[in-house]
Amino acid sequence: MPDKNFEQVVRFYELQSVPAGPSIWLPLVDVTLITQAGSRINLPLLFDTGASVTTLRAEFYSILGLQSWDQGQKVQTSTAGGVKDVYQYVATLEVFGKTITCPIQLNDQLPSNPLFVGLLGRDTVFNEFGFGFWENTHELYVTGNP
Amino acid sequence: MKYSIRSHQDIGEVRANLKAMLTSSKSPEETLEMLDKIGLEPFVTEQGGLLVKIWTIAAEDFVPREKTAIIRAKRATPGQSDDLDWLSKNLAVIRGQYAGEWIALYEGTVIDHAPALPELLDRISKFDRPLITFIPAEPVTWTFTYAR
Numbered sequence: 228m229p230d231k232n233f234e235q236v237v238r239f240y241e242l243q244s245v246p247a248g249p250s251i252w253l254p255l256v257d258v259t260l261i262t263q264a265g266s267r268i269n270l271p272l273l274f275d276t277g278a279s280v281t282t283l284r285a286e287f288y289s290i291l292g293l294q295s296w297d298q299g300q301k302v303q304t305s306t307a308g309g310v311k312d313v314y315q316y317v318a319t320l321e322v323f324g325k326t327i328t329c330p331i332q333l334n335d336q337l338p339s340n341p342l343f344v345g346l347l348g349r350d351t352v353f354n355e356f357g358f359g360f361w362e363n364t365h366e367l368y369v370t371g372n373p
Numbered sequence: 374m375k376y377s378i379r380s381h382q383d384i385g386e387v388r389a390n391l392k393a394m395l396t397s398s399k400s401p402e403e404t405l406e407m408l409d410k411i412g413l414e415p416f417v418t419e420q421g422g423l424l425v426k427i428w429t430i431a432a433e434d435f436v437p438r439e440k441t442a443i444i445r446a447k448r449a450t451p452g453q454s455d456d457l458d459w460l461s462k463n464l465a466v467i468r469g470q471y472a473g474e475w476i477a478l479y480e481g482t483v484i485d486h487a488p489a490l491p492e493l494l495d496r497i498s499k500f501d502r503p504l505i506t507f508i509p510a511e512p513v514t515w516t517f518t519y520a521r
Contacts, residue, residue: 238458240457240461241461242464242513243464243465255457257456257457257504259502266498267501267502268494268502268503268504269456269503269504269505270504270505270506271457271460271504284507286489286490286507287490289490289491289494290490290494338513339507339509339511339513340509340513341460341464341467341468341506341507341508341509342457342460342461342464342506343506344505344506344507
């Protein structure tokens with residue numbers, strides 16, 4: 228069994244869907260998106276190994292320098308609600324201390340959640356890292372030297 | 374550049390600089406802003422006194438080097454705020470105030486809000502790396518697999 232060392236942690240954050248209701252703990256990553264204008268904004272994304280491509284809410288089209296959310300390459304993706312049309316672009320992100328240019332999909336039917344505006348998916352991004360996940364203790368570790 | 378306290382000698386240097394700062398002609402507001410910038414975490418007491426937090430080394434090699442990053446990531450770093458953590462802890466209030474709007478957070482404060490994202494982004498362009506999120510008006514419907 229190889230010995231794995233991790234330098235960073237993905238934190239879990241608490242979300243109460245209703246006041247005094249049960250808590251859900253979400254692994255969230257504060258990702259920096261470099262906009263078309265060169266400025267930087269931070270976006271909370273859900274760490275989602277089930278997402279093949281990093282996905283943002285459709286409203287972010289203007290940050291990518293687009294006139295509308297649906298002018299890119301149309302791609303069909305499977306979601307909990309069935310197969311959806313999404314549109315794919317390329318963007319530059321800063322994730323876990325690395326700058327990565329990767330595919331980004333815009334989706335106008337992502338469920339609204341105050342703690343995240345998209346999903347951190349596998350394509351290109353995950354190639355740069357190794358991950359270790361402990362379900363019971365809500366611990367998710369990251370190494371930039373996989 | 375923020376102070377990085379490495380030894381007792383450094384603390385002496387910080388104190389000397391602090392004394393010079395307090396005897397200058399700067400206003401209290403200017404002095405507090407300067408102390409914020411150099412990371413000394415000033416605090417004004419009810420009696421009008423000024424407290425500053427000066428960090429010092431209590432133990433060298435306290436944590437094995439390979440565990441340092443993990444432990445640091447789990448704990449808040451002094452002088453730095455985790456906007457996502459702040460949002461999670463204050464979500465009930467935020468949802469009550471900004472339901473149906475985009476908000477921008479910066480150092481634990483909602484710096485602006487707007488119903489449309491482009492409008493918000495136009496107004497906060499002077500901030501470096503604000504955290505942007507949308508506060509839904511409707512109840513959160515959970516469709517993902519992570520849960521307690």
